[in-house]
Amino acid sequence: MKLLGKKIRLLRHQKGWSQEDVAKQLDISIPAFSKIETGITDVNLSRLEQISALFDMSIVQLLTYNDPEQEIKNASDLEVVSKQLHERGLEVIDLQKKVIELYEEIRSVKNFA
Known part of the structure; x- marks a missing residue:
């Protein structure tokens, strides 16, 4: 209530x-x-x-009933969170690439030895 x-x-x-x-x-x-x-x-x-x-x-x-100003704020918050999520996704992709590169490096060292 x-x-x-x-x-x-x-x-x-x-x-x-x-x-x-x-x-x-x-x-x-x-x-x-x-x-x-x-x-x-x-x-x-x-x-x-x-x-x-x-x-x-x-x-x-x-x-x-919802406060129109609150809805605008919520939309703005959603936009910010969406952008942050996108940035984190890009960071994950970069980290995955680094893991793959390190794995390849380890594999090539093992094959060389």
Whole structure:
């Protein structure tokens, strides 16, 4: 439920609403809403319907909502990791070539002796 609370907090911030604003619209106390955002309180289906309506989205959209900025960061992170993986792959190929060269060198020395 902490993830849902984070999503709700993010949506609230995007709307520029305070916890008090949302609590009033949901007809609950500020501490009760704060507990929802922090994940202390589990949200029942009727409260989930209220919250999703408040943010003008379906329950499914609310539950699957992802921060667009976080998605950009994740894409950027993925790009960095992908580049690092490619570089490591090239290093492995170089090391394999060195192993083959050393093996060939050892083999030629044995054949020479």
